[in-house]
């Protein structure tokens with residue numbers, strides 16, 4: 001990504017994740033099937049369960065590498081503008097591919113060239129559990145997050161003030177899952 005952005009230090013993003021003190025995490029999510037107490041045990045083909053299993057959010061870290069079993073449910077929101085007019089686009093499970101999401105701090109570190117993606121997981125299956133696993137690459141807590149100088153120009157001034165990953169995590173604890181956290185760090 002750094003090479004694609006013509007950043008001289010091409011390890012500027014990867015070195016944060018490779019650091020021995022990185023704060024990366026690995027999470028397993030389990031979405032049990034929706035059981036419904038209707039009279040025909042959900043065998044009615046017109047019955048479509050549709051519930052939010054994991055609410056709309058952006059991942060706060062640098063990037064996420066995500067994979068699920070063969071049960072669908074992941075959706076990403078397209079074109080989020082100020083009026084929040086995006087539409088939900090399903091991301092079907094793939095047997096051999098991972099889904100890679102840009103996280104909030106990559107958005108800050110690329111000065112908005114890459115945008116963190118709003119996504120959610122729906123539960124639509126009435127018979128089979130959905131399982132997903134996600135690796136969230138994060139820097140050490142005390143890393144100062146600010147874009148490389150090549151990405152800050154008079155035409156693209158600094159969007160977010162420098163902050164540490166620790167500061168970002170603490171600030172987001174005061175917000176709800178779906179709230180936008182990055183705006184707390186907007187440069188003035």
Ligand SMILES: O=C(O)CCC(=O)C(=O)O
Nearest residue numbers: 029054068074121132134
């Ligand atoms: O289960 C999924 O596909 C998405 C999970 C997710 O967004 C997360 O764990 O942050």
Ligand SMILES: [Fe+2]
Nearest residue numbers: 057058059119
């Ligand atoms: Fe997520």
